[in-house]
Amino acid sequence: MSLKATSVRLDDETLARVGQMAEAMNRPRAWLMAEAIKQYVAREEWFIHEVEKGVIAADEGRLIDHKDIKAKWEAKRAAQMD
Template sequence: MPLKATSVRLDDETLTRVGQMAEAMDRPRAWLMAEAIKQYVAREEWFIQEVEKGVKAADDGRLVDHADIKAKWEARRAAQLD
């Protein structure tokens, strides 16, 4: 059974904007806020996991030289301009 939050405190401007978005989407304001929080948490969890992977790679000595990355991105950019 999902836990139920008791309240979310927002400033008046943000609350108005959320209300306008909810109305435009024909959804309840609470649904929109819950969806936004779910998406935020998922994105932040992903970010933390990716940082942890990067730290582990660095700790394990699996690093890529800056010049190699720069050359790769410059080649990609040049290909896009062609």
């Protein structure tokens, strides 16, 4: 895998926070920013994929009534409180 350089503009406070985190992790700032971007992109790709699956399910009529979902989550919450 080849790496390409890019630039990111950050406000002073955010850049300082990135620097503090990188120092605490004993990593370069560039590594921390690259890792953050990788995680963000992966999370957003997952979200887009899940939304697309939901749209397809809705188009096919595979929907669950709100009261059924609510009952499921209330039962789950009650079980956690026990």
